[in-house]
Amino acid sequence: MHIITRLAIASCLTLTLQAQDAPKPYLRTPSPRQITWQQREYYAFIHFGPNTFTDEEWGRSQSTPDVFAPTTLDTDQWAESFARAGMAGMILTAKHHDGMALWKTNSTTYKIDNGKWAKDRAAKGLETDVVRMAAASAKKYGIDFGIYLSPWDIHRDPAMPKEHLAGTIYAEPQIFGDSSPGDYNELYVQQLTELVTMKHDDGSPVEIFEIWLDGASGSNTVQTFNWTAFRDIIRQHQPNAIMWGHQGVDARWVGNEDGVTVATNWHTINRTQDDKRYSESELQTGMRDGTYWTPAEADARIRDGWFYHANEKPKTADALMKMYLQSVGQSVNLLLDVPPDRTGKIDAVDAEVLLQFKAQRDRFLNRGLLKPGFVVNASSVRGGGSSTFAAANVLTNDKTYWTMDDNKRVGSLTVDLGADALVDAFIVQEHVTLGQRIGAYAVDAMINGSYKEVVRGTSMGYKRIHQLTSAVRTRQLRLRIEQANAVPLIQYFQALGTSS
Numbered sequence: 001m002h003i004i005t006r007l008a009i010a011s012c013l014t015l016t017l018q019a020q021d022a023p024k025p026y027l028r029t030p031s032p033r034q035i036t037w038q039q040r041e042y043y044a045f046i047h048f049g050p051n052t053f054t055d056e057e058w059g060r061s062q063s064t065p066d067v068f069a070p071t072t073l074d075t076d077q078w079a080e081s082f083a084r085a086g087m088a089g090m091i092l093t094a095k096h097h098d099g100m101a102l103w104k105t106n107s108t109t110y111k112i113d114n115g116k117w118a119k120d121r122a123a124k125g126l127e128t129d130v131v132r133m134a135a136a137s138a139k140k141y142g143i144d145f146g147i148y149l150s151p152w153d154i155h156r157d158p159a160m161p162k163e164h165l166a167g168t169i170y171a172e173p174q175i176f177g178d179s180s181p182g183d184y185n186e187l188y189v190q191q192l193t194e195l196v197t198m199k200h201d202d203g204s205p206v207e208i209f210e211i212w213l214d215g216a217s218g219s220n221t222v223q224t225f226n227w228t229a230f231r232d233i234i235r236q237h238q239p240n241a242i243m244w245g246h247q248g249v250d251a252r253w254v255g256n257e258d259g260v261t262v263a264t265n266w267h268t269i270n271r272t273q274d275d276k277r278y279s280e281s282e283l284q285t286g287m288r289d290g291t292y293w294t295p296a297e298a299d300a301r302i303r304d305g306w307f308y309h310a311n312e313k314p315k316t317a318d319a320l321m322k323m324y325l326q327s328v329g330q331s332v333n334l335l336l337d338v339p340p341d342r343t344g345k346i347d348a349v350d351a352e353v354l355l356q357f358k359a360q361r362d363r364f365l366n367r368g369l370l371k372p373g374f375v376v377n378a379s380s381v382r383g384g385g386s387s388t389f390a391a392a393n394v395l396t397n398d399k400t401y402w403t404m405d406d407n408k409r410v411g412s413l414t415v416d417l418g419a420d421a422l423v424d425a426f427i428v429q430e431h432v433t434l435g436q437r438i439g440a441y442a443v444d445a446m447i448n449g450s451y452k453e454v455v456r457g458t459s460m461g462y463k464r465i466h467q468l469t470s471a472v473r474t475r476q477l478r479l480r481i482e483q484a485n486a487v488p489l490i491q492y493f494q495a496l497g498t499s500s
């Protein structure tokens with residue numbers, strides 16, 4: 001009798017411990033740097049350089065560095081505008097396709113440091129390295145900093161004639177292309193190394209959160225890039241940096257430049273930068289259960305062009321809100337280009353639109369009806385009701401989540417709002433740290449005594465924001481997971497609306 005009891009207690013303990021273990025990771029999972037990156041959600045792109053002054057988008061490397069002449073460059077104003085707008089960081093074009101470097105490099109003569117603007121500043125003892133200035137401003141205003149370094153380099157591409165530079169110190173060897181003499185990869189490696197090892201004035205390293213390796217090319221020159229070498233340099237010096245590319249290493253292009261994606265899209269794909277190029281539609285959808293965790297980033301413009309053009313107008317806050325719901329609201333990060341003008345500042349009109357958009361976003365999102373402390377019922381809870389995986393975990397947007405036993409693929413949560421409310425949107429988040437599992441889900445609202453489906457979704461992923469076409473009056477909500485390839489993990493569930 002005595003012995004039996006002790007055995008029973010022991011096996012009961014073992015069972016409880018096993019059941020309370022977290023589910024095993026499902027196939028591919030994000031690296032810690034990818035998780036941190038996904039949580040940034042929305043940040044700025046800054047196209048600035050010779051094109052700003054020649055009114056071009058793809059300058060042909062015909063201007064000397066004297067062309068770069070901002071009248072009152074103010075990188076603090078960039079960073080302050082973005083920080084106030086709730087953007088998590090900013091990515092600057094250190095070198096666009098035209099090849100002119102915005103930082104103090106000794107890899108090329110073709111750099112703004114050789115132009116009149118920089119020489120005038122240097123004579124006054126002022127900083128002339130625009131990349132370092134921007135990095136310092138980002139740090140000052142508490143946002144992250146990233147760089148764009150164009151792999152395609154017109155300045156070095158023999159297919160792109162540069163008559164205006166002939167006979168100047170800017171006529172440099174045409175090394176771009178596999179059949180050209182010289183090794184362009186070596187030049188790129190030097191430029192990349194300079195950027196990822198850049199230091200602030202106080203000697204601390206400039207931390208880079210994302211490096212944008214644009215896949216665009218406007219000539220037929222075939223250049224094989226040594227992505228492995230580039231990646232090794234980035235990993236060595238900036239282990240927290242996301243390496244962005246067409247189909248990516250850490251993050252992929254979303255397949256369009258409009259800040260939108262399709263409803264069914266996965267964080268994984270089957271190819272990286274080294275492999276054959278994906279089509280735009282494949283980049284949008286990604287691939288369920290793919291070989292690599294490579295989430296999408298949607299790049300978009302506040303104006304028509306990437307560079308500033310005085311005749312263009314910014315989009316409205318309404319348009320940006322729509323874009324946000326179609327990118328961040330569909331598990332994709334939003335990289336919004338806001339170009340400085342010829343003074344070297346963000347246009348006041350654009351800065352104002354960013355603030356209006358922030359206010360609109362906050363008004364929309366800060367109407368959560370589900371509060372910590374609410375009772376959430378679940379169809380079942382892992383380990384026979386373990387508090388570690390409790391249904392109420394979905395009320396807080398933190399690392400905790402609701403899940404069930406490993407053999408479960410479907411399940412549901414119900415929650416009572418305490419009183420009738422007008423609900424017009426929902427937020428759902430999968431705990432993607434352990435992989436993307438869910439392929440079909442729905443939200444129901446109790447209307448006149450029975451549940452009515454108001455949201456239907458497929459690939460949930462990091463975050464979904466579902467806006468209803470019209471608000472529903474309800475008091476009880478149900479989240480149903482209808483399909484998953486492994487036990488589903490829900491990190492967050494929220495209803496937006498007004499109590500009535």
Ligand SMILES: *[C@@H]1O[C@H](CO)[C@@H](O)[C@H](O)[C@H]1NC(C)=O
Nearest residue numbers: 104105106107190193194197
């Ligand atoms: C190039 O610049 C780097 C960093 O600014 C410096 O360490 C190096 O000595 C320079 N090389 C030459 C050849 O000037």
Ligand SMILES: *[C@@H]1O[C@H](CO)[C@@H](O)[C@H](O)[C@H]1NC(C)=O
Nearest residue numbers: 185226227228229230232233
């Ligand atoms: C790419 O760079 C690496 C060094 O990181 C080198 O070992 C390799 O040979 C290079 N590949 C090619 C094809 O040049």
Ligand SMILES: *[C@@H]1O[C@H](CO)[C@@H](O)[C@H](O)[C@H]1NC(C)=O
Nearest residue numbers: 269270271287288289290291
């Ligand atoms: C993607 O890769 C996985 C794993 O290698 C493979 O099972 C799957 O068939 C591939 N999917 C496509 C569409 O190529």
Ligand SMILES: *[C@@H]1O[C@H](CO)[C@@H](O)[C@H](O)[C@H]1NC(C)=O
Nearest residue numbers: 375376377414415416476477
């Ligand atoms: C949750 O479960 C309790 C206890 O069974 C029940 O009284 C309550 O009505 C349930 N709430 C919802 C919203 O299903």
Ligand SMILES: *[C@@H]1O[C@H](CO)[C@@H](O)[C@H](O)[C@H]1NC(C)=O
Nearest residue numbers: 446447448449452472473474
């Ligand atoms: C709920 O029921 C009432 C009375 O039957 C009806 O007037 C109303 O239209 C119903 N509301 C909805 C949303 O179905």
